[in-house]
Amino acid sequence: MSWTRIVAMTRKEVLQIGRDPRSLLIILVIPLVQLFIFGYAVNLDVKHVPLCIYDRDGTQASQDFLKHFQATDYFNIVRVSDSYSDVVRNIDHGVCSVAVVVPSQFAEDLHSSGQASVQAILDASDSNSATIGMGYAQAIVQSYSSEIQVAWQEERGLGAGAPNITFEPRTWFNEDLESMADLVPGVVAMVMAVVGAFLTSLTIAREWERGTMEQLISTPVGKLEIQIGKLFPYFVIGIADTAICSGTAVLWFGVPFRGSWVVLFGCSMLFLLVVLSLGYFISVTAKSQLGACQMALLATFLPTFLLSGFIFPIDQMPVVVQWITAVLPARYYVSILRNVFLKGTEVRLLAGDIMALAAIAVVLVVLATRSFKKRLA
Amino acid sequence: MNQNGPSVMVQNLTKRFGDFVAVDDVSFEARHGEIFGFLGPNGSGKSTTIRILCGLLRPSSGRATVAGIDVARNPEAVRQHIGYMSQKFSLYNDLRVAENLEFFAGMYSVPKKDIPARIAWALKMAGLEGRGHNATSALAVGWKQRLALGCAVLHRPPIVFLDEPTSGVDPVSRRQFWELIHSMVGEGVTVFVTTHYMDEAEYCNRLVLLDRGRIVAMGTPTELKSHHMKGELLMIECEPLGPALEMLQTAPEVLDAAVFGSGIHAVVADAAAMAPKIRELLLARQFRAGRIEQIAPSLEDVFVSLTAVRGASKNKEAAA
Numbered sequence: 287m288s289w290t291r292i293v294a295m296t297r298k299e300v301l302q303i304g305r306d307p308r309s310l311l312i313i314l315v316i317p318l319v320q321l322f323i324f325g326y327a328v329n330l331d332v333k334h335v336p337l338c339i340y341d342r343d344g345t346q347a348s349q350d351f352l353k354h355f356q357a358t359d360y361f362n363i364v365r366v367s368d369s370y371s372d373v374v375r376n377i378d379h380g381v382c383s384v385a386v387v388v389p390s391q392f393a394e395d396l397h398s399s400g401q402a403s404v405q406a407i408l409d410a411s412d413s414n415s416a417t418i419g420m421g422y423a424q425a426i427v428q429s430y431s432s433e434i435q436v437a438w439q440e441e442r443g444l445g446a447g448a449p450n451i452t453f454e455p456r457t458w459f460n461e462d463l464e465s466m467a468d469l470v471p472g473v474v475a476m477v478m479a480v481v482g483a484f485l486t487s488l489t490i491a492r493e494w495e496r497g498t499m500e501q502l503i504s505t506p507v508g509k510l511e512i513q514i515g516k517l518f519p520y521f522v523i524g525i526a527d528t529a530i531c532s533g534t535a536v537l538w539f540g541v542p543f544r545g546s547w548v549v550l551f552g553c554s555m556l557f558l559l560v561v562l563s564l565g566y567f568i569s570v571t572a573k574s575q576l577g578a579c580q581m582a583l584l585a586t587f588l589p590t591f592l593l594s595g596f597i598f599p600i601d602q603m604p605v606v607v608q609w610i611t612a613v614l615p616a617r618y619y620v621s622i623l624r625n626v627f628l629k630g631t632e633v634r635l636l637a638g639d640i641m642a643l644a645a646i647a648v649v650l651v652v653l654a655t656r657s658f659k660k661r662l663a
Numbered sequence: 664m665n666q667n668g669p670s671v672m673v674q675n676l677t678k679r680f681g682d683f684v685a686v687d688d689v690s691f692e693a694r695h696g697e698i699f700g701f702l703g704p705n706g707s708g709k710s711t712t713i714r715i716l717c718g719l720l721r722p723s724s725g726r727a728t729v730a731g732i733d734v735a736r737n738p739e740a741v742r743q744h745i746g747y748m749s750q751k752f753s754l755y756n757d758l759r760v761a762e763n764l765e766f767f768a769g770m771y772s773v774p775k776k777d778i779p780a781r782i783a784w785a786l787k788m789a790g791l792e793g794r795g796h797n798a799t800s801a802l803a804v805g806w807k808q809r810l811a812l813g814c815a816v817l818h819r820p821p822i823v824f825l826d827e828p829t830s831g832v833d834p835v836s837r838r839q840f841w842e843l844i845h846s847m848v849g850e851g852v853t854v855f856v857t858t859h860y861m862d863e864a865e866y867c868n869r870l871v872l873l874d875r876g877r878i879v880a881m882g883t884p885t886e887l888k889s890h891h892m893k894g895e896l897l898m899i900e901c902e903p904l905g906p907a908l909e910m911l912q913t914a915p916e917v918l919d920a921a922v923f924g925s926g927i928h929a930v931v932a933d934a935a936a937m938a939p940k941i942r943e944l945l946l947a948r949q950f951r952a953g954r955i956e957q958i959a960p961s962l963e964d965v966f967v968s969l970t971a972v973r974g975a976s977k978n979k980e981a982a983a
């Protein structure tokens with residue numbers, strides 16, 4: 287191993303990266319664009335669900351009931367309908383995704399039999415929002431129901447003694463259940479996976495494509511020297527991107543950071559080793575830039591997005607898919623990042639994830655080194 | 664390095680790519696400090712041989728040593744002793760001239776204290792003094808080739824392999840390039856060069872003529888010209904050229920005939936006896952005939968004659 291050869295190789299890569307507008311764009315712009323897209327555009331919190339109401343009763347009681355929908359953030363009353371056909375039209379046209387219909391006998395039923403029902407119509411073409419909307423509507427009906435129960439009991443002087451359980455949820459770590467706080471660690475992982483693997487996937491393929499590889503491998507430079515020399519600049523870039531993404535998440539989006547920066551950067555370096563080796567391996571195998579960068583995107587973007595637990599929880603996946611995620615480095619990294627950002631978990635509790643990541647890193651580094659041959663054909 | 668043995672030694676070297684035999688049982692030796700030429704048309708196996716000698720391809724069978732080191736067993740050790748310039752321009756176009764030289768100085772582990780002097784030397788050699796800051800991509804082909812040579816010999820290798828270094832280069836630059844090769848040989852370097860330019864082959868100390876992966880002749884240019892013609896050479900000026908060539912090729916006394924410039928070169932057993940006969944033959948068939956005289960064969964004549972013989976014998980084999 288020659289230090290001067292590694293330095294010369296690194297220096298050459300840095301010069302080339304600096305003169306390639308494409309690389310610079312990927313390094314500087316993609317991380318921020320991704321962070322802002324996920325920060326602002328992808329909002330998994332369901333609030334202000336568009337609601338349509340149709341009051342067929344028109345009594346004091348029905349108006350009182352519907353006011354409860356007005357008083358909350360969860361719904362926005364966008365239409366007050368006067369017929370069923372209007373309700374249907376609003377759902378069809380996507381004006382509202384939930385409609386609440388109060389039947390004409392509402393006040394009377396309530397009074398006489400103590401039983402009344404209301405109808406909710408849900409647009410389940412977006413099943414996720416529909417389920418959440420239904421949950422909100424149920425909660426509102428429940429709270430109104432207990433309200434009038436208490437009032438009824440008080441009227442009869444039974445007030446204080448009535449048994450009652452109240453549910454007081456306290457969410458930990460992400461107190462406001464903000465999806466942003468949950469997403470940012472995933473976004474950091476995604477940026478690193480894509481930037482790391484994508485950029486390195488070009489380094490070897492580019493040399494083959496331009497014919498410079500033939501000259502390079504005719505020199506005494508060792509293959510490990512090529513690998514270290516070429517990956518080092520991307521390693522530094524990856525660390526810088528981690529800092530940019532984490533910094534923006536904490537300072538701009540107000541995501542809490544409760545763990546240690548040492549753990550964050552230590553684990554990020556390990557993850558970088560994984561994605562850079564993956565990119566390098568792809569680059570050696572593909573020998574063409576186009577093939578290599580497509581393969582790199584396929585190998586990093588999709589699995590990181592779908593299978594890392596970043597958006598879709600792993601324990602909700604079919605068992606077979608859960609097994610597949612076991613070999614996915616991003617899964618462990620996302621888990622580490624979530625813990626470091628939101629929980630501030632101690633290192634020893636992250637040992638399992640760190641060990642898994644390290645094991646994958648060893649496999650990929652060996653694979654990348656082995657795959658490169660200083661021969662043509 | 665062993666100064667007594669041959670610089671490059673090749674024994675029964677064969678390289679197959681699937682069914683295709685690119686190099687077919689080739690043996691030769693190149694001595695220290697000579698220009699050893701590999702001459703042949705495209706696809707004759709020149710580049711494949713050179714790549715095997717640089718350790719870039721593994722031979723299918725046979726043996727090759729460079730500076731006494733087996734290229735198949737120990738390619739890394741071979742690379743310490745050689746400079747290689749591939750057929751395709753293979754420097755970094757997005758680096759500046761000096762940056763390319765610095766990079767290869769690093770790859771060849773040129774001692775740090777020697778680097779400035781070596782780079783200055785390479786720039787001077789390539790005629791790029793004061794242009795180290797220029798973009799490599801903007802250089803003309805001739806300069807690019809000389810820069811590539813500079814990069815390949817920064818570490819003063821005793822053996823240099825040049826694969827068609829002058830293809831696509833203008834005549835003046837070609838001349839300058841060959842002057843560089845001569846000056847390197849003057850310093851005791853062995854230069855192994857491939858070309859398909861016959862005039863360049865004349866500059867070589869010794870030559871191998873290669874056709875379809877096989878050696879068809881080997882020797883100094885003079886030896887080749889004197890020993891490898893199957894007869895004597897007549898230069899025939901006549902018109903119209905095409906039909907005359909067809910007629911001469913079928914004439915029993917003519918061993919071989921081919922168009923060269925504005926005339927026909929014909930190989931015959933006895934030039935002095937045949938010259939008047941050919942004139943008669945031409946005039947009898949209503950051709951106009953000019954000068955008909957014996958000439959000294961050029962390498963091109965030798966080459967055409969040798970490859971034609973081999974092609975003809977192959978056709979016979981196929982017919983039988």
